[in-house]
Structure formats: structure tokens, C-alpha cells
Amino acid sequence: MIIKPAHRTESVKEYYFSVKNKEIAALNADGRTEPVINLGIGSPDGRAPQEAIDELCRSAQLDGVHAYQPYTGIPELRKAFADWYSRWYGVTLDPACEIQPLTGSKEGILIISLAFLNPGDKVLVPDPGYPTYTSSARLCEAEIVTYDLIEERGWQPDLDALEKTDLTGVKIMWTNYPNMPTGAPADPGLYKKLVDFGRRHGILICNDNPYSFILTDEHHSILSVPGAKDCCLEMNSLSKAHNMAGWRLGMVASNAEIVKEILKVKSQLDSGIFKPLQLAAVQALAQGDEWFTQLNEEYVRRRVAAGRIFDALGVKYNPNSQGLFLWGRVPDGQDPVEISDRLLHEAGVFITPGYIFGNNGKNYLRVSLCATVERLERALEKIREVL
Numbered sequence: 001m002i003i004k005p006a007h008r009t010e011s012v013k014e015y016y017f018s019v020k021n022k023e024i025a026a027l028n029a030d031g032r033t034e035p036v037i038n039l040g041i042g043s044p045d046g047r048a049p050q051e052a053i054d055e056l057c058r059s060a061q062l063d064g065v066h067a068y069q070p071y072t073g074i075p076e077l078r079k080a081f082a083d084w085y086s087r088w089y090g091v092t093l094d095p096a097c098e099i100q101p102l103t104g105s106k107e108g109i110l111i112i113s114l115a116f117l118n119p120g121d122k123v124l125v126p127d128p129g130y131p132t133y134t135s136s137a138r139l140c141e142a143e144i145v146t147y148d149l150i151e152e153r154g155w156q157p158d159l160d161a162l163e164k165t166d167l168t169g170v171k172i173m174w175t176n177y178p179n180m181p182t183g184a185p186a187d188p189g190l191y192k193k194l195v196d197f198g199r200r201h202g203i204l205i206c207n208d209n210p211y212s213f214i215l216t217d218e219h220h221s222i223l224s225v226p227g228a229k230d231c232c233l234e235m236n237s238l239s240k241a242h243n244m245a246g247w248r249l250g251m252v253a254s255n256a257e258i259v260k261e262i263l264k265v266k267s268q269l270d271s272g273i274f275k276p277l278q279l280a281a282v283q284a285l286a287q288g289d290e291w292f293t294q295l296n297e298e299y300v301r302r303r304v305a306a307g308r309i310f311d312a313l314g315v316k317y318n319p320n321s322q323g324l325f326l327w328g329r330v331p332d333g334q335d336p337v338e339i340s341d342r343l344l345h346e347a348g349v350f351i352t353p354g355y356i357f358g359n360n361g362k363n364y365l366r367v368s369l370c371a372t373v374e375r376l377e378r379a380l381e382k383i384r385e386v387l
Contacts (some may be wrong), residue, residue, distance in 0.1 A: 011138035051283040059276040069272030073101030089221035097256035124173035127358030155184035183321025186220040198231035211323035213241035305376035
């Protein structure tokens with residue numbers, strides 16, 4: 001290379017699923033009789049709401065919609081997000097200044113980190129947790145301080161233990177419920193404790209909330225806690241609950257000052273979201289109970305089918321977990337990485353080893369529910385052949 005990369009890139013590696021997807025593509029290109037069944041990443045395979053698809057097609061034909069768009073998103077989309085939060089979470093947001101649309105919440109994690117972290121600042125990151133929380137902080141040259149989530153505590157943070165640690169320099173704490181990867185549910189009682197914790201220690205609580213409609217009838221937001229907007233922000237997304245992962249549409253909400261700081265960074269990185277996508281998102285956000293009922297009826301079937309895979313492997317799991325994944329502990333003495341590699345190369349089925357989410361995930365496997373029941377059943381057949 002003619003120049004040296006920035007020092008910050010030394011702290012991160014290529015995203016795990018990017019590497020794994022290339023490996024799977026190479027296996028598929030090597031003359032396999034049947035493509036690998038990928039049960040790794042959580043990319044919903046269903047259709048977006050028909051009203052959203054129709055609006056995208058309609059509005060894309062109009063003149064005047066193909067130019068750059070406002071950095072803050074169009075007013076119709078911000079209002080739709082505000083109405084969505086009022087209807088489902090009981091949260092009042094000012095669409096003029098408390099909502100910032102995003103090109104997906106993954107983008108938001110890095111933008112938030114850039115907006116609030118200086119080199120040497122500390123970030124509380126859950127273990128296990130979404131790897132992007134860690135990589136984004138490292139790209140900002142911040143220091144990672146992990147906090148444990150363990151099965152014995154229901155994958156909830158031990159705030160009493162955190163109170164006894166040195167929190168000097170901690171600026172951000174990432175939280176995520178319903179939890180990825182464990183499927184632990186959101187708990188309004190925990191949200192109240194987190195708001196109190198953040199306020200007393202001057203820590204910005206960043207709640208990542210994309211799974212709050214998946215395999216649950218209860219929809220919780222940390223912003224529903226009185227005073228939460230003083231010390232919290234929340235990200236949400238259309239990717240999971242509306243089958244729109246590839247559309248890249250999300251949002252962050254908080255008080256006007258926090259949103260303003262996020263906009264400072266975001267407005268340097270893009271020139272707005274394609275207007276027909278935003279208009280389509282308005283239609284998606286207007287979906288009612290029937291949409292989510294049908295969505296979850298399908299995910300219930302898939303969760304049962306994924307459970308049969310874990311049963312065959314002797315993996316222990318919670319059959320009532322929430323979100324897009326099933327998370328389970330392998331039998332003592334077995335190595336999840338070895339199991340994952342063997343299933344990929346011998347059975348042609350990819351299941352994610354839990355170590356990629358942190359040290360507390362090293363004895364676990366994760367199955368994505370973003371595959372039809374038929375594909376999950378076929379995966380089970382192939383696994384049984386290997387076993």
C-alpha cells in the first residue's frame with residue numbers, strides 16, 4: 001500500500017458477517033449441489049408492507065423527487081415517526097426537533113459515537129452485545145468498558161455492580177432490549193433504573209430498540225420514563241418490524257439539543273434520504289395490529305422450527321425468547337466454533353457462534369429466524385445427516 005492506514009483502523013477488523021458471507025459465497029461457487037443455508041445474520045426475508053411498495057413505485061415516477069433531500073428528513077416522515085411513537089409506545093416527541101431520520105440504525109451508532117466521544121472517553125458496552133457498539137467506539141478512539149449480561153440474571157445488567165465500579169470518564173452506555181443476541185425481553189422497571197443511573201452519573205444512555213415488535217405483544221421505549229429525554233436517546237428502525245432492512249430507514253429520538261449534535265455529524269456524511277423511500281416509510285409506519293399479528297404468527301412458527309435444530313444439537317434455549325434470533329447454550333465440553341464450522345462445511349448450514357458478541361457468548365450459538373420454516377426444516381435434515 002502506498003500509504004499507511006489510519007491508526008484507528010488497527011483497532012477493528014472487517015465485520016464478522018462480511019467475512020463469513022464471502023466464505024459462504026466461495027463455498028456456493030465451488031460446485032455444491034445445494035447452496036449453504038445461511039442462518040447467520042438477521043435480515044428479514046419477507047415483503048415490506050404493500051402500501052409502502054406501492055408508494056415507492058408511485059412517487060418514484062413523479063418529477064421533483066430525485067434531488068437532494070433535507071438533512072433532517074421530510075416533515076411527513078418525522079411526523080409519521082412521532083405518531084408511531086405516540087401510538088405504540090405512549091411517548092410524545094416533537095417532530096420538528098426531537099426526531100432525526102437515519103439511513104438505518106447501524107449508521108446511527110457510528111454517528112452518535114462521532115458526535116459525543118473524544119479519544120480516551122469511556123463507553124459502557126454490553127457483553128454479549130451487538131459488535132458495532134464496540135467497533136464504532138474504537139473508531140472514535142474511545143475506551144471500551146464492558147458490562148456483563150449473564151443467563152443467571154436473565155441477561156439484565158447488574159447496575160448495583162456498576163455502581164461500585166470507577167465510572168470516571170464514562171460518557172455513553174449502550175443498551176438493547178429485546179436483546180440481541182439473547183432474546184431477553186424489555187423491562188420497564190430496568191428502563192427506570194437506567195434513566196436514574198444515567199442522570200446521576202452524567203452518562204448518555206443510548207437504547208437501541210429495533211426488536212420491540214418481534215415475538216412480543218408489549219412495546220416498550222426507554223423514552224416513556226419521565227425525564228428520560230434529559231439523559232437518554234433511542235434508536236429505532238423499519239428493518240426488522242416492517243421487513244425493510246435493505247431500504248435502510250431508521251431514526252433516533254431524544255431532546256432537541258442531543259438531536260442537534262447528531263445532525264451536525266450526519267449532515268456531513270450524506271445528502272438526505274431518497275424522497276420516495278421516505279414517503280414509503282410513512283405508509284409502513286401507519287400499519288396496524290393486523291400487520292404485526294401476521295408477522296409474529298410466522299415468527300412463532302420459525303422459532304419452533306429453529307428450536308428443533310437446537311434440540312438436535314443438544315443446545316439449551318428459551319422457547320419464548322423475543323426478537324429475530326434463537327440463542328442457546330451448547331452442552332458442557334463442546335466448542336460452539338467447532339460446531340459452527342463443522343455444520344457449515346459438512347452440512348452446508350451456517351449457525352453463528354456466540355463468541356462474536358463477547359466473552360459471555362463463548363458457550364452459545366445463535367440461529368436467525370430470517371428463513372422460512374421449510375428452509376429451517378431442510379437445515380435440520382442436513383444437520384441430522386451429519387450428526
